[in-house]
Amino acid sequence: MIYSKIAIIGIGLIGASVAIAAKHKKLAGTISCFDANDEARVQARELGIGDEVSESITACVSDADLVMLAVPVGAMKNVMEQIADDLKPGCVVTDTGSTKTSVIKDVSPFIPEGVEFLPSHPMAGTEFSGPAAGFASLFEGRFWLIISEGVSRDKVDDYTAFLQGLGATTEEMDAKYHDRVVAITSHLPHLIAYTIVGTAVDLESDIKNDVIRFSASGFRDFTRIAASDPVMWRDVFMNNDEAVLEMLQRFNEDLSYLQRAIRWKEGDKLFDLFARTRTIRKSIIEAGQD
Amino acid sequence: MIYSKIAIIGIGLIGASVAIAAKHKKLAGTISCFDANDEARVQARELGIGDEVSESITACVSDADLVMLAVPVGAMKNVMEQIADDLKPGCVVTDTGSTKTSVIKDVSPFIPEGVEFLPSHPMAGTEFSGPAAGFASLFEGRFWLIISEGVSRDKVDDYTAFLQGLGATTEEMDAKYHDRVVAITSHLPHLIAYTIVGTAVDLESDIKNDVIRFSASGFRDFTRIAASDPVMWRDVFMNNDEAVLEMLQRFNEDLSYLQRAIRWKEGDKLFDLFARTRTIRKSIIEAGQD
Numbered sequence: 001m002i003y004s005k006i007a008i009i010g011i012g013l014i015g016a017s018v019a020i021a022a023k024h025k026k027l028a029g030t031i032s033c034f035d036a037n038d039e040a041r042v043q044a045r046e047l048g049i050g051d052e053v054s055e056s057i058t059a060c061v062s063d064a065d066l067v068m069l070a071v072p073v074g075a076m077k078n079v080m081e082q083i084a085d086d087l088k089p090g091c092v093v094t095d096t097g098s099t100k101t102s103v104i105k106d107v108s109p110f111i112p113e114g115v116e117f118l119p120s121h122p123m124a125g126t127e128f129s130g131p132a133a134g135f136a137s138l139f140e141g142r143f144w145l146i147i148s149e150g151v152s153r154d155k156v157d158d159y160t161a162f163l164q165g166l167g168a169t170t171e172e173m174d175a176k177y178h179d180r181v182v183a184i185t186s187h188l189p190h191l192i193a194y195t196i197v198g199t200a201v202d203l204e205s206d207i208k209n210d211v212i213r214f215s216a217s218g219f220r221d222f223t224r225i226a227a228s229d230p231v232m233w234r235d236v237f238m239n240n241d242e243a244v245l246e247m248l249q250r251f252n253e254d255l256s257y258l259q260r261a262i263r264w265k266e267g268d269k270l271f272d273l274f275a276r277t278r279t280i281r282k283s284i285i286e287a288g289q290d
Numbered sequence: 291m292i293y294s295k296i297a298i299i300g301i302g303l304i305g306a307s308v309a310i311a312a313k314h315k316k317l318a319g320t321i322s323c324f325d326a327n328d329e330a331r332v333q334a335r336e337l338g339i340g341d342e343v344s345e346s347i348t349a350c351v352s353d354a355d356l357v358m359l360a361v362p363v364g365a366m367k368n369v370m371e372q373i374a375d376d377l378k379p380g381c382v383v384t385d386t387g388s389t390k391t392s393v394i395k396d397v398s399p400f401i402p403e404g405v406e407f408l409p410s411h412p413m414a415g416t417e418f419s420g421p422a423a424g425f426a427s428l429f430e431g432r433f434w435l436i437i438s439e440g441v442s443r444d445k446v447d448d449y450t451a452f453l454q455g456l457g458a459t460t461e462e463m464d465a466k467y468h469d470r471v472v473a474i475t476s477h478l479p480h481l482i483a484y485t486i487v488g489t490a491v492d493l494e495s496d497i498k499n500d501v502i503r504f505s506a507s508g509f510r511d512f513t514r515i516a517a518s519d520p521v522m523w524r525d526v527f528m529n530n531d532e533a534v535l536e537m538l539q540r541f542n543e544d545l546s547y548l549q550r551a552i553r554w555k556e557g558d559k560l561f562d563l564f565a566r567t568r569t570i571r572k573s574i575i576e577a578g579q580d
Contacts, residue, residue, distance in 0.1 A: 263535060280516070
């Protein structure tokens with residue numbers, strides 16, 4: 001047991017999965033959960049997520065050694081303001097947001113004396129959301145990134161042990177670097193998937209119906225990605241705008257290059273890129289990420 | 291048994307899978323295969339694909355009731371020219387190309403008197419290629435589109451029965467409409483996946499390595515798509531350029547709209563689209579395509 005009590009704020013896919021896995025692996029004495037949404041609390045209680053589902057956010061965090069903010073990144077600031085006065089001295093606040101620079105900017109000013117903020121980001125998820133989407137093995141074999149700069153080593157070590165207990169592989173990195181890596185590996189792919197599915201939806205109605213019927217593998221994968229939680233992803237793009245816009249600019253240049261190659265029938269340019277990208281897949285399989 | 295002899299030209303993922311499935315389901319008396327690549331023929335023979343792997347393309351098609359061209363769309367014309375004089379009167383030539391207008395333009399002029407051309411397109415595939423990538427269940431539950439206009443009904447019916455024997459669901463449509471539907475469901479998603487993986491590869495080397503290590507679900511899906519056969523896909527874009535460029539234009543407009551929304555922090559615009567695309571996923575699941 002690593003913590004006597006942990007508090008999880010936000011019982012969505014991530015929060016619920018942490019609660020389920022931590023209980024299963026006995027990583028904490030008490031796992032207290034809270035969600036601002038009434039229905040989510042009822043559902044979480046029915047599903048037996050964690051040890052208790054608190055009716056108040058302050059009761060939830062009271063006496064907790066670890067407080068995990070598992071809410072959309074746009075809601076972090078507001079949640080932190082609500083709990084600041086009720087945190088136990090010596091406790092650690094963490095978060096599971098997909099952007100780190102913005103969360104640090106929003107949360108840090110409200111961290112009281114004697115409490116430390118240790119931002120983090122699980123590289124795991126599905127297109128489903130809400131308490132019922134949570135499952136114990138979500139983090140197994142997945143990376144969980146930690147922004148450890150300036151945080152006491154013992155607090156980082158405890159949290160690392162907790163995350164490894166959930167099955168995750170941890171890695172410490174810098175917030176700004178994190179935001180660039182996820183901009184290209186996660187945020188831009190989501191933005192593009194949302195876009196192409198939107199483009200298809202806006203086609204004339206007969207072709208739109210056939211797009212759905214005949215959706216081949218490429219498009220089907222995109223619709224899965226584009227079914228992800230809209231609030232979470234709106235907040236991601238609002239809060240990692242700088243890195244996303246940089247990567248988007250590069251992507252647009254590269255796409256224009258291919259568009260021009262298609263228009264001018266320059267097959268060699270297409271072949272060269274397609275052969276190059278094929279090797280990347282091999283690297284990912286070798287890195288054990290698929 | 292629907293055909294006494296079928297000839298499959300091109301023993302790649304599609305050709306090999308048809309040969310394996312047709313043999314397994316006993317849909318033809320003899321299944322003869324040919325590939326211009328020496329290594330592919332050796333491999334196909336070792337794997338026992340079809341009933342025979344012919345050393346000559348003309349011997350392969352001789353006496354066949356059905357000749358299936360399963361080569362990249364850029365190679366269709368050349369293959370058709372080679373076999374035109376050796377086709378049995380009354381036989382049907384079909385193809386499995388991902389573009390239909392261009393293949394009809396390339397192949398039709400070489401179809402001899404007494405032979406009919408029945409273009410088709412299986413909406414199935416994986417990111418693997420070559421004879422060893424073939425497997426019997428590739429077409430099960432997948433759509434196989436047929437461009438039947440102007441072809442004798444009995445020939446269409448026989449071929450339909452053959453494809454259904456492979457496990458596919460058939461649907462007849464017009465070539466131009468087909469090319470627009472696949473431009474958005476298959477070709478554009480592939481082009482975009484190739485682009486974003488290429489964009490990532492071109493990043494500075496430290497971030498590039500971490501992109502591979504931390505590839506989250508979105509990017510991982512894209513790398514799988516971007517690992518598809520480079521020759522096949524080069525040919526697709528060279529031959530469905532009109533429809534792809536049209537869809538790409540729409541996609542670019544939609545992406546610019548979102549890019550602007552991110553820059554100006556217009557979260558509502560993002561949320562509206564993200565909520566709308568989520569419902570499309572449900573339609574696809576309901577249509578049984580996932």
